[in-house]
Amino acid sequence: MAEGVLEIEDSNFEAEVLQSEKPVLVDFWAPWCGPCRAIAPVVEELAGTFGDKIKFTKCNVDDNPVAPGKFGIKSIPTLILFNGGDIVDKVIGIVAKSKLEEMLNKV
Amino acid sequence: MKKVDYDLVIIGGGPAGLTAGLYAARARLNVILLEKVVPGGQVVATDWIENYPGFPEGISGPDLVQKMTAQVQKFDLNIETNAAISMDLSAAIKKITLSDRVITTHAIIIASGAFPKKLGVPGEDTFYGKGVSACATCDGPFFKDRVVAAVGGGDTAVQESLFLTKFAKKVYLIHRRDQLRAEAILQERALANEKIEFLWDSVLTGIQGLTDVEKISVQNLKTGDTKEIAVDGCFIWVGILPNSEFLPEDVELDQYGFIKVDANMQTSVAGVYAAGDVRSTPLRQIATAVGDAAIAVFSAEHYLQNVKV
Numbered sequence: 001m002a003e004g005v006l007e008i009e010d011s012n013f014e015a016e017v018l019q020s021e022k023p024v025l026v027d028f029w030a031p032w033c034g035p036c037r038a039i040a041p042v043v044e045e046l047a048g049t050f051g052d053k054i055k056f057t058k059c060n061v062d063d064n065p066v067a068p069g070k071f072g073i074k075s076i077p078t079l080i081l082f083n084g085g086d087i088v089d090k091v092i093g094i095v096a097k098s099k100l101e102e103m104l105n106k107v
Numbered sequence: 108m109k110k111v112d113y114d115l116v117i118i119g120g121g122p123a124g125l126t127a128g129l130y131a132a133r134a135r136l137n138v139i140l141l142e143k144v145v146p147g148g149q150v151v152a153t154d155w156i157e158n159y160p161g162f163p164e165g166i167s168g169p170d171l172v173q174k175m176t177a178q179v180q181k182f183d184l185n186i187e188t189n190a191a192i193s194m195d196l197s198a199a200i201k202k203i204t205l206s207d208r209v210i211t212t213h214a215i216i217i218a219s220g221a222f223p224k225k226l227g228v229p230g231e232d233t234f235y236g237k238g239v240s241a242c243a244t245c246d247g248p249f250f251k252d253r254v255v256a257a258v259g260g261g262d263t264a265v266q267e268s269l270f271l272t273k274f275a276k277k278v279y280l281i282h283r284r285d286q287l288r289a290e291a292i293l294q295e296r297a298l299a300n301e302k303i304e305f306l307w308d309s310v311l312t313g314i315q316g317l318t319d320v321e322k323i324s325v326q327n328l329k330t331g332d333t334k335e336i337a338v339d340g341c342f343i344w345v346g347i348l349p350n351s352e353f354l355p356e357d358v359e360l361d362q363y364g365f366i367k368v369d370a371n372m373q374t375s376v377a378g379v380y381a382a383g384d385v386r387s388t389p390l391r392q393i394a395t396a397v398g399d400a401a402i403a404v405f406s407a408e409h410y411l412q413n414v415k416v
Contacts, residue, residue, distance in 0.1 A: 034169035034244050035152055038145040042188075062248075072318065074340070075236040075246045092236040093245070094151070096144050097188055098206060 005047050005056045010066040013059070017067075020055055023083040023107040027058040028068050028076050035094045036077040042097050043079070050104050054081075083107050111200050113137050113212040114411050115404075118191050118203075119350070121148025122393045123218035123383025125175045126400035131216075132182035134408055140179075141205070143190035147172035148220045149347075149384070150393060154244040154270045158290070159393045168244070171393070191219075191353045196376045199414060213414055214378045214407040217354070217366060218400060221347035221384040221391070226258065230314030231343070238320025238340045243267040250275045250340045256323050257281065258311050259344035265289035265297050267344060272302040279336060281306045281325055314341055349385045361387040372403035378410050 005027070008016045017024045027043050029036035040058075047056035061068040061076060071080060071087075081088045081103055089103045117127045120142030131138040145151070153168030162171075179186070194215070195202040203210050223241040225231055231239055240246040247270055255275045257268040260282035266289070271278050280297065285307045287294045297303055306325055312333060313324040320341055326333040349365045351358075359367045359375035365388070366381040368374055374381050382399035384391045 030248065032244070032248060034154070034167065035242065036245070037169050038147055038151045038172070042145060072237060074238055074249045074319065075240055075242075077245070078236065093242070094144050096190060098190070 004051070005044055005058050008057045008059050008064075010064040013064070013067045016055075016057060017082055018085040020082070022053065022055045023081060023088070024055045024057055025104065026067075026080050026082065027056075028061050028071075028073050028078045028080070029058055030060060030062045030076060032062075033076050039077050039094050042100065046097070046100055046104065049101075054104060054107065079103075081107065111213060112210045113139055114415070115139075115214045115216065115407055116141065116203055116210065116212040117216045117218060118353075119148065119218035119220050119383070119385070120146035120186065121218060121220045121383060121396065122150060122171075122175060123220070123385075123396035123400040124148075124216075125172075125179050126397040127216045127218055127382060127404050128179045128184040128186070129175075129182065130401055130404035131407075132179060132184040134404065136408070136411070138185065139210075140184055140186045141189050141191060142186060143188070145188075146176050146186065149222075152242045152244055154247075154267065156393065193353050194355050196355055196357045196379060199378070201378065214410055215380070216372075216400070216403045216407060217351075217358075217374070217379065217381045217385055218383045218396075218403075219350040219353075219385045221349050221365075223344065224346045224348050226311060226343055226345055228311055228313050230316070230320075234314050234316060234320045234341075237318065238316065238338075239314060240340065240342050241344065243270045243342060246340070246342075247271050247274050252276050253339035254337065255279070255340040255342060256311070256325075256336065256338045257342045257344065259346075260284060260287040260289065261344065261346070262289045262293060264344035265293040267342065268303060269293070269296055269300065271342065272300055275340075276302065278303045279306055279325075279338065280304070281309050281311055283308065283310050283328060311341070311343075347384065347391070351385060363387075370402075371406040372399055373406055378407070378414065380407055 114137040117140040128140045150168040157165040256279040372380045380403035382403045383396035
């Protein structure tokens with residue numbers, strides 16, 4: 001399955017993100033965060049375009065405190081691109097789709 | 108002669124741009140709205156709005172944006188995610204360079220809004236996203252039972268500081284004057300809130316920490332004394348700057364870079380209008396932005412009737 005954004009949790013973060021064979025984008029978000037709601041459709045659109053080569057995931061920081069804590073997240077939305085368990089790039093806040101495309105083209 | 112792509116191009120999808128889009132779509136103009144990120148503008152980061160009429164209980168910023176967007180979609184407004192890079196306004200038919208192509212239009216409404224100003228103090232950039240923020244609705248809940256500082260004294264600073272008290276155990280509100288500029292009702296609430304401690308006549312001079320914000324330096328302007336305060340976060344609301352980098356020199360700006368307009372929202376260039384936070388105005392509210400936009404479309408329609416013969 002190439003399209004869609006997979007909901008991930010603390011329990012499967014290691015397996016789905018850090019151990020993933022494909023590069024992974026994680027969208028750290030929360031229901032109370034207006035800008036997170038605003039950027040979600042953009043991430044979904046990008047999943048349609050880049051879904052073949054990158055796994056798109058989202059992590060609710062309210063329900064899953066461990067992963068955001070590990071990566072020092074104190075501001076959302078934060079989008080982190082992982083490859084082979086390492087951070088390739090990170091974007092904090094709402095940014096233009098073109099900037100996200102630029103990031104996704106790094107892997 | 109080559110066909111002109113549009114009657115009207117609206118730049119920006121905040122309350123001003125969406126209102127301009129609503130009026131233009133209903134006027135059956137050949138219009139496109141360009142939004143470089145997502146519709147909503149600064150309202151997306153506003154937790155609660157109580158001074159926009161029609162919502163007696165108040166409404167959240169994202170919910171208001173959703174309603175405004177749904178309303179323009181009902182009238183089939185053409186919205187494109189794209190950024191204006193530059194403009195050529197030297198001829199009656201204006202050219203706008205986008206990220207992927209050049210479009211032509213008779214009229215333009217600039218509703219590109221503004222963004223939060225930085226203070227320019229040491230540590231502000233280093234700790235952005237690590238405790239430094241301009242968005243309480245994005246980051247406030249990360250400071251549950253923590254201590255935070257907020258800088259500013261206007262509506263945004265006071266409204267958002269009140270929002271922070273829902274999470275933080277203490278909010279230091281740092282303001283360079285001895286009284287707030289915010290709406291009286293917001294001042295009353297803030298002054299009555301036990302979690303807010305005011306640091307009057309004071310300025311933030313630095314933000315320090317190892318990996319995340321740990322403390323701030325605050326100078327009292329009257330005594331000249333500087334003290335350090337331990338905080339986990341620092342929110343900065345000291346005004347805004349216009350999104351006007353794509354404008355050519357023909358468009359006259361005020362001394363702060365906001366666009367000068369006349370009573371018809373026309374800029375110094377015929378057929379080019381400005382609305383909302385990007386224009387030079389004494390008050391920047393959702394209510395004023397939508398009013399500006401309605402006038403701008405009305406003016407643009409008159410202009411189009413004269414040029415499109």
